[in-house]
Amino acid sequence: MSDHQLRVSKIRNGTVIDHIAAGQALNVLAILGIDGSDGHGVSIGMNVSSDRLGRKDILKVEDRELSQSEVDVLSLIAPEATINIVRDFDVVEKNRVERPDRVSGLLSCPNHNCITNADEPVETAFDVISDGVRCNYCGTIIHEGIAEHLAVE
Amino acid sequence: MRHDHLISAAQLSRSDVEAVLDRAGDVADDLGASRDSCPGLVLGLCFFEPSTRTKMSFDAAAKRLGGSTIDMGSVESSSVTKGESLADTVRVIEGYADAIVLRHPSEGAAKLASEFVDVPVINAGDGAGQHPSQTLLDLYTIREEHGLDDLTVGIMGDLKYGRTVHSLASALANFEVSQHFISPESLRLPRSVRFDLHEAGAQVREHTDLEPVLSELDVLYVTRIQRERFPDETEYRAVAGEYQIDAETLAAGPDDLTVMHPLPRVDEIAPDVDETDHASYFQQAHNGVPVRMALLEMLLENHG
Ligand SMILES: [Zn+2]
Numbered sequence: 019m020s021d022h023q024l025r026v027s028k029i030r031n032g033t034v035i036d037h038i039a040a041g042q043a044l045n046v047l048a049i050l051g052i053d054g055s056d057g058h059g060v061s062i063g064m065n066v067s068s069d070r071l072g073r074k075d076i077l078k079v080e081d082r083e084l085s086q087s088e089v090d091v092l093s094l095i096a097p098e099a100t101i102n103i104v105r106d107f108d109v110v111e112k113n114r115v116e117r118p119d120r121v122s123g124l125l126s127c128p129n130h131n132c133i134t135n136a137d138e139p140v141e142t143a144f145d146v147i148s149d150g151v152r153c154n155y156c157g158t159i160i161h162e163g164i165a166e167h168l169a170v171e
Numbered sequence: 172m173r174h175d176h177l178i179s180a181a182q183l184s185r186s187d188v189e190a191v192l193d194r195a196g197d198v199a200d201d202l203g204a205s206r207d208s209c210p211g212l213v214l215g216l217c218f219f220e221p222s223t224r225t226k227m228s229f230d231a232a233a234k235r236l237g238g239s240t241i242d243m244g245s246v247e248s249s250s251v252t253k254g255e256s257l258a259d260t261v262r263v264i265e266g267y268a269d270a271i272v273l274r275h276p277s278e279g280a281a282k283l284a285s286e287f288v289d290v291p292v293i294n295a296g297d298g299a300g301q302h303p304s305q306t307l308l309d310l311y312t313i314r315e316e317h318g319l320d321d322l323t324v325g326i327m328g329d330l331k332y333g334r335t336v337h338s339l340a341s342a343l344a345n346f347e348v349s350q351h352f353i354s355p356e357s358l359r360l361p362r363s364v365r366f367d368l369h370e371a372g373a374q375v376r377e378h379t380d381l382e383p384v385l386s387e388l389d390v391l392y393v394t395r396i397q398r399e400r401f402p403d404e405t406e407y408r409a410v411a412g413e414y415q416i417d418a419e420t421l422a423a424g425p426d427d428l429t430v431m432h433p434l435p436r437v438d439e440i441a442p443d444v445d446e447t448d449h450a451s452y453f454q455q456a457h458n459g460v461p462v463r464m465a466l467l468e469m470l471l472e473n474h475g
Contacts, residue, residue, distance in 0.1 A: 138257055
């Protein structure tokens with residue numbers, strides 16, 4: 019194990035999300051709804067050096083394994099991320115994230131005139147396209163800065 | 172055409188378009204034959220935004236089919252001002268009508284409405300989004316004049332907020348049409364429309380001036396540049412003037428150039444164009460009734 023990875027201590031059980039684009043670690047936590055309030059240990063490494071990405075962020079979340087829908091969501095802002103499930107200090111699963119076809123209820127539409135921004139009883143839905151994500155209602159494409167449109171509190 | 176609703180021109184394949192236009196041709200050839208083809212039809216007209224022409228055109232279509240219409244009236248006088256959601260409004264009207272025609276100021280409104288009701292929903296304009304029934308009558312008009320393949324179409328004006336433009340561009344991508352978009356830089360096509368055209372492999376070029384492409388065009392589709400899109404009157408004047416045409420402008424174009432406009436026009440087409448053979452916008456508006464009759468018949472057939 020190289021030096022920079024040692025900056026964040028090893029965990030016994032939980033998930034290590036590695037190769038997050040530099041600066042996106044806090045957005046990833048926001049998406050996953052992790053704020054430390056449930057008492058699980060959370061370690062954050064930001065701007066650590068990486069052979070693959072130059073600079074990257076890394077997260078270690080103790081006693082928590084990600085669900086598939088959480089992984090889908092993660093893929094939108096951290097497409098290069100790898101997810102390592104750790105049990106008893108061993109990595110038992112190592113997965114790359116995969117982009118889903120659609121995400122629902124996760125992003126808000128940047129088009130202020132979109133019907134999903136009116137007071138209607140619907141969840142937003144975005145199709146994942148080569149160019150970014152696209153609102154299923156008004157067609158608006160979010161090309162970059164997807165994390166800025168996260169509909170998380 | 173196998174659709175329950177007409178929400179966006181993007182849902183229409185080439186064969187869908189041809190099926191509606193063929194049917195509309197039959198209707199136009201013999202208006203009497205379609206009279207009473209939908210006896211008892213009750214069409215709900217839900218216009219959350221004023222629109223005299225589109226509303227009257229659907230009203231006429233329903234009545235010529237032997238049906239009738241119900242109208243929620245102006246937004247000011249309806250429960251919408253009390254804060255009722257669109258989802259609630261259409262669920263109530265679903266109980267009164269066999270199909271709903273919806274005009275709404277927000278993009279995506281018709282899509283949302285279609286998710287809450289079982290009766291067919293026709294998008295009659297959602298904000299700066301789509302206006303697919305207008306597109307069908309536009310295509311009908313173009314087909315009458317030139318056919319729909321091996322064609323060069325120029326679309327000029329407010330391409331950013333122009334819903335008729337978004338629908339038309341998307342539908343034309345089904346055909347062998349070279350599309351030229353002419354607008355001020357600030358009002359060029361939105362990214363989403365350009366993305367769809369690119370994905371469809373459409374031949375597309377963008378310009379800021381009409382003059383260099385005019386001689387290549389079979390059709391020039393003009394739309395209005397709205398004053399409210401500009402921060403001040405001077406800026407609007409400077410831009411809008413560049414996109415106005417008159418008989419003299421068109422003299423430099425092909426003899427069989429067809430000039431279209433979704434109407435109402437303000438001053439983007441000078442009255443002297445009306446006297447030329449180029450003017451097709453009134454015929455275009457008239458075509459709305461047979462096209463909407465065909466569309467209603469087909470959606471109701473699909474609905475069983
Ligand atoms: Zn939207």
